[in-house]
Amino acid sequence: MFNALVVEKDEDGKTRAAVQQIDESRLPEGNVTVAVEYSTVNYKDGLCIGPGGGLVRNYPHVPGIDFAGTVEASDDARYKPGDKVVLTGWRVGEVRWGGYAQKARVNADWLVPLPAGLEPRQAMAVGTAGLTAMLAIMALEDQGMKPGQGPVLVTGAAGGVGSVAVAVLAHLGYEVAAVTGRADQADYLRGLGATEIIPREDLTEVTRKPLEAERWAGCVDAVAGAMLGRVLKQMKYGASVAAIGLAGGAAIDGALITPFILRGVNLLGIDSVMQPYGNRLRAWQRIASDLPMDRLETMVQPAVLADLPALGAAILKGQVKGRIVVDVNA
Known part of the structure; x- marks a missing residue:
């Protein structure tokens, strides 16, 4: 069992989001399981937490279009347990369960190795x-x-x-x-x-x-x-x-x-959702070298899973400044 922010829709079409404990057997298909450490909040996340915005196809749903963490299990030779990885895009958190959970299961093609010198928390300050x-x-x-x-x-x-x-x-x-x-x-x-x-x-x-x-x-x-x-x-x-x-x-x-x-x-x-692997890798390497970490830290607002319903509503109203870093294990 692990914690996740689960969005459900009632018969009247209204959605509600709350932290729940769910079983690992409910994770979607994929060849890499990641122990998620951090996620973040984007405009799309606000839509997926709240009204859906046409992005979410099925309920119940776990939003979170970004996450960073550690590989827990892998059937793909490119990744092994203990590897630090980051995921953005590929409709994860929209049509598939995403990063607002302590575990995620995804296709290895969607992951990028975390560049040397960049920690999972910093990666989600970037997102x-x-x-x-x-x-x-x-x-x-x-x-x-x-x-x-x-x-x-x-x-x-x-x-x-x-x-x-x-x-x-x-x-x-x-x-x-x-x-x-x-x-x-x-x-x-x-x-x-x-x-x-x-x-x-x-x-x-x-x-x-x-x-x-x-x-x-x-x-x-x-x-x-x-x-x-x-x-x-x-x-x-x-x-x-x-x-x-x-x-x-x-x-x-x-x-x-x-x-x-x-x-x-x-x-x-500029589209980030379906960017080819090579461009993603190049961009993350540039982030590691060209984004001053002291300035990155001034953008950060910390959050936990329970904060997400309110933060999702706030970002849709243009009330969020800088970057929110969500500690999914806090």
């Missing part, structure tokens, strides 16, 4: 949000972005993805402009390395101008909507935007083709 941020930065670098070309914009900067993006970019020597709608987060963002704080309202007005003054050498965008429409018009010639979220809506309001054909701007889509 899907931090992995996505690193994938975005790698994509921007692959398109030619380098320090010294001008400020790099990070939207939704106080959130999980934004916080990691700000910290990594600053560590790599970039000048970072952080966008936030919460004025009280300015000191937090400067502590992560931001050199300029941009109020959200400065970038949310929809305009019909084909182009604006060139400002940004790159952008990690977690917002989309009207903000992305404005940002695209302000990118420097040949610069790129890595799009990782849609907190401001799924459309790109006010966007025109002109930034793409007159300035050669690139819009790069």
Whole structure:
């Protein structure tokens, strides 16, 4: 028996989540069993804990799209008992039981060895949000972005993805402009390395101008909507935007083709769920080398399984700052 956060749905379609003891025989099929040490909370987790958001197919369900821990049993030659591993994505915690439990059983193809020097708790301070941020930065670098070309914009900067993006970019020597709608987060963002704080309202007005003054050498965008429409018009010639979220809506309001054909701007889509193994490994190795652990620690809010129903509701309301690290054994 082990503890897990179990979400159940009643006949009226309402969901409720609570910590329960469940038997190991109920774990899904898979060739690696992991003793989970830590998990975290993402926007998708909030949906899966609460209304489901169309992500959860069957109930009862154990959410948690991320986890890190130690291999307990393995039928795959790549992993042996005692190995430290991390999992993000692959619809785990959505269509399959996930990491909000003391044990998880998954396909070995979905795991990544924890890089040397990175502990399971640190890996979950990073989680899907931090992995996505690193994938975005790698994509921007692959398109030619380098320090010294001008400020790099990070939207939704106080959130999980934004916080990691700000910290990594600053560590790599970039000048970072952080966008936030919460004025009280300015000191937090400067502590992560931001050199300029941009109020959200400065970038949310929809305009019909084909182009604006060139400002940004790159952008990690977690917002989309009207903000992305404005940002695209302000990118420097040949610069790129890595799009990782849609907190401001799924459309790109006010966007025109002109930034793409007159300035050669690139819009790069970043998906972390189905990323190939090689890209995941490269990103986790970059996280281990390029994310300052002291700055990572300033983002962390500790939690336990019993805290998750409230935290899931809070993240859906935009009330979570930085990264939550869930000790599933506390």
